[in-house]
Amino acid sequence: MAFINFKHNGFHHLESPPLHSTGVGLMNVKRDFPILYKPVHNQPLVYLDNAATTQKPQSVVKALYSYYTAKNANIHRGVHHLSEQSTIAYESARDKVRQFINARETKEIVFVKGATEAINLVAQTFGKLAVKKGDEIIVSELEHHSNIVPWQILCEQNEATLRVIPMTDSGELQIEQLEGMLNERTKLLAVSHVSNAIGTINPIKEIIQMANQVGVPVLIDGAQATAHLGIDVQDLDCDFYVFSGHKMYAPTGIGVLYAKKKILETMPPYQGGGDMITRVSFKSGTIYNQIPHKFEAGTPNISGAIGLGAAIDYLAVFDMDEISTHEAHLLEYATNALQQIPELKIIGTAEHKAGIISFVLDDIHPHDIGTILDQSGIAVRAGHHCAMPLMERLGINATTRISFGLYNTITDVDRLLDGLQNVLRIFKPN
Amino acid sequence: MSDLADLYEEIILDHNKNPRYFNKIPECANRKAEGDNPLCGDHYTIHLHVENGIVEDVGFEGSGCAISKASASLMLESMRGKTEAEATTLFNGLHRMLTGEGATENDTTDFGKLEVLSGVCKYPMRVKCATLAWHVFNAALQDTESNVSTE
Numbered sequence: 001m002a003f004i005n006f007k008h009n010g011f012h013h014l015e016s017p018p019l020h021s022t023g024v025g026l027m028n029v030k031r032d033f034p035i036l037y038k039p040v041h042n043q044p045l046v047y048l049d050n051a052a053t054t055q056k057p058q059s060v061v062k063a064l065y066s067y068y069t070a071k072n073a074n075i076h077r078g079v080h081h082l083s084e085q086s087t088i089a090y091e092s093a094r095d096k097v098r099q100f101i102n103a104r105e106t107k108e109i110v111f112v113k114g115a116t117e118a119i120n121l122v123a124q125t126f127g128k129l130a131v132k133k134g135d136e137i138i139v140s141e142l143e144h145h146s147n148i149v150p151w152q153i154l155c156e157q158n159e160a161t162l163r164v165i166p167m168t169d170s171g172e173l174q175i176e177q178l179e180g181m182l183n184e185r186t187k188l189l190a191v192s193h194v195s196n197a198i199g200t201i202n203p204i205k206e207i208i209q210m211a212n213q214v215g216v217p218v219l220i221d222g223a224q225a226t227a228h229l230g231i232d233v234q235d236l237d238c239d240f241y242v243f244s245g246h247k248m249y250a251p252t253g254i255g256v257l258y259a260k261k262k263i264l265e266t267m268p269p270y271q272g273g274g275d276m277i278t279r280v281s282f283k284s285g286t287i288y289n290q291i292p293h294k295f296e297a298g299t300p301n302i303s304g305a306i307g308l309g310a311a312i313d314y315l316a317v318f319d320m321d322e323i324s325t326h327e328a329h330l331l332e333y334a335t336n337a338l339q340q341i342p343e344l345k346i347i348g349t350a351e352h353k354a355g356i357i358s359f360v361l362d363d364i365h366p367h368d369i370g371t372i373l374d375q376s377g378i379a380v381r382a383g384h385h386c387a388m389p390l391m392e393r394l395g396i397n398a399t400t401r402i403s404f405g406l407y408n409t410i411t412d413v414d415r416l417l418d419g420l421q422n423v424l425r426i427f428k429p430n
Numbered sequence: 431m432s433d434l435a436d437l438y439e440e441i442i443l444d445h446n447k448n449p450r451y452f453n454k455i456p457e458c459a460n461r462k463a464e465g466d467n468p469l470c471g472d473h474y475t476i477h478l479h480v481e482n483g484i485v486e487d488v489g490f491e492g493s494g495c496a497i498s499k500a501s502a503s504l505m506l507e508s509m510r511g512k513t514e515a516e517a518t519t520l521f522n523g524l525h526r527m528l529t530g531e532g533a534t535e536n537d538t539t540d541f542g543k544l545e546v547l548s549g550v551c552k553y554p555m556r557v558k559c560a561t562l563a564w565h566v567f568n569a570a571l572q573d574t575e576s577n578v579s580t581e
Contacts (some may be wrong), residue, residue, distance in 0.1 A: 036494065074533055248561070332514075342452075363493035364496070365494065365496055366470075366495075367470050367472075367495035367497075367556070367559065368495050371434075371437070371553060371555070371556060372434060372438075372475045375433060375434050382470065383469065383470050383471060384470075385470045388471075391471075397471045397473075398470065398471050426438050426443070427438075427443065427496070
């Protein structure tokens with residue numbers, strides 16, 4: 001299968017290959033993902049819904065298989081061989097995560113279900129303690145519901161106020177407004193690294209610096225970033241960084257809360273249960289376990305953590321810059337091509353974007369577009385993308401969204417373009 | 431593509447482009463209901479003028495995909511002038527047709543134009559688009575003033 005297809009009309013300026021790695025490269029990565037070879041409606045699959053969830057490489061699937069066929073046992077408690085193997089595998093996954101985001105210490109990595117649980121955890125532990133009546137929490141206008149609703153719940157519980165960093169029409173945060181919003185009542189700032197709905201890469205380093213200058217802790221929702229951009233939490237200097245495994249080629253049901261050790265140590269437990277305690281007594285009371293175990297009550301998603309470790313190993317074959325460059329090339333090619341369709345309007349035209357494009361096509365509803373593309377084997381997302389306040393701000397109900405992963409190719413974009421012509425043929429026959 | 435032609439029949443596209451009774455509230459409207467499909471953000475409000483057990487006039491507002499809008503338009507066209515009992519029978523019949531629930535051999539409902547909606551059966555993800563307005567209509571007819579949700 002040829003990687004690059006320049007046959008599409010009018011884009012000859014892209015004649016240099018997008019990128020090539022020194023080693024394995026992105027040339028044949030599709031081969032690593034068995035599902036991409038399953039036909040959909042008798043057509044080869046074009047999977048452009050990576051912001052919803054990514055597909056899993058064979059190596060991740062194999063890691064789950066080998067865990068369940070060779071290592072399965074509960075962790076941290078058995079004296080037997082399998083339990084030891086399982087514990088080693090689980091804890092080594094934690095260290096892989098530490099390396100992946102360059103955290104200082106492995107104990108700063110808490111395994112959770114996903115970014116959503118991580119945000120809820122922070123809201124109900126750190127937030128519940130830090131936020132008092134009359135205090136303020138800041139989020140932005142382009143957040144996913146998962147980085148809005150947990151804070152709304154906390155504000156209601158603690159009689160605090162949620163403030164919102166506004167966005168420009170092109171989908172960029174109005175950072176100049178932030179300075180005036182930060183004050184002594186601000187107890188936390190929570191903002192996404194990359195917008196799931198329109199792809200904006202937020203200037204988080206600048207935001208973190210502004211907040212740190214006035215002593216406001218910052219949570220970064222990295223759900224849409226970790227598979228696409230290199231992450232260095234020490235360089236960012238954020239207090240919390242959260243992400244989901246399934247959006248970075250790992251299984252569903254596993255995610256990560258990174259928090260600076262000094263903060264994590266002051267946070268009360270989230271859930272009570274086994275493994276999060278050192279001692280439990282009706283007489284002398286209960287002593288909680290050390291971090292990060294204090295925040296991992298009950299048997300965790302052991303296989304999920306191991307799968308996440310395998311996904312990190314898979315990504316380590318490439319350079320994150322190489323992946324970013326590849327996806328940036330796809331973004332540029334697709335953006336240029338989509339702009340040639342007179343009836344199409346791209347929603348979100350920030351200067352810095354990840355491989356996500358939201359668009360509206362004339363007055364054709366995204367669901368109809370999604371159904372028609374699906375019949376050609378093209379998977380896209382249609383709807384409000386769990387970012388209803390963002391849609392409200394832009395005055396639209398829904399968009400069609402395409403989002404790239406490292407296995408997407410120019411051919412995929414060309415198939416999409418053909419699919420959109422088919423949509424136009426059905427809805428605008430003249 | 432033959433499947434797609436079943437879904438997006440000419441008449442569906444026409445009612446999507448030129449929905450009947452759209453953005454119109456009957457002068458003597460005395461019943462209404464709203465409904466949402468939270469998965470896709472479709473939202474409709476249906477207004478009815480029901481007098482002496484007859485659906486005298488109809489109107490709807492809102493937004494959604496071609497299937498949901500055409501379904502609302504086609505339905506209101508059929509419902510206008512029907513008695514409440516006839517309207518309920520038609521609602522039940524259509525619900526059976528679209529969901530395949532409880533269809534019986536002697537189901538003899540004549541759907542007329544509404545038969546075009548049957549194409550949606552092959553698209554399970556889209557059945558709720560077609561039925562949303564119908565549920566809203568039914569709620570308006572029952573005068574429940576409740577907010578209908580597909581979920």
